[in-house]
Amino acid sequence: MEDPGTDIGRTIADLAHHLGASGDLPLHQLVDDLVHHTHRTGRHTDDIALLLLRPHRTAEP
Numbered sequence: 001m002e003d004p005g006t007d008i009g010r011t012i013a014d015l016a017h018h019l020g021a022s023g024d025l026p027l028h029q030l031v032d033d034l035v036h037h038t039h040r041t042g043r044h045t046d047d048i049a050l051l052l053l054r055p056h057r058t059a060e061p
Helices: 008-022 027-038
Strands: none
Touching: 008 027
16 A cells, blocks of 8 residues: 555555455455556565455345
8 A cells, every 4th residue: 555655545545446446356356456456556665465355145044
């Protein structure tokens, strides 16, 4: 999320927009999509960690 010289609010808004556009992908594809999206700038000073959860409805007894 943090990129020196980049407004973090803009970065969060970009991520939220990207998730909204691709959030219906299976989780493994969403992870790949997000990682590739972050590599667009070519500037990385740290590792990337993702925690994605997708709720599942359970049948009620």
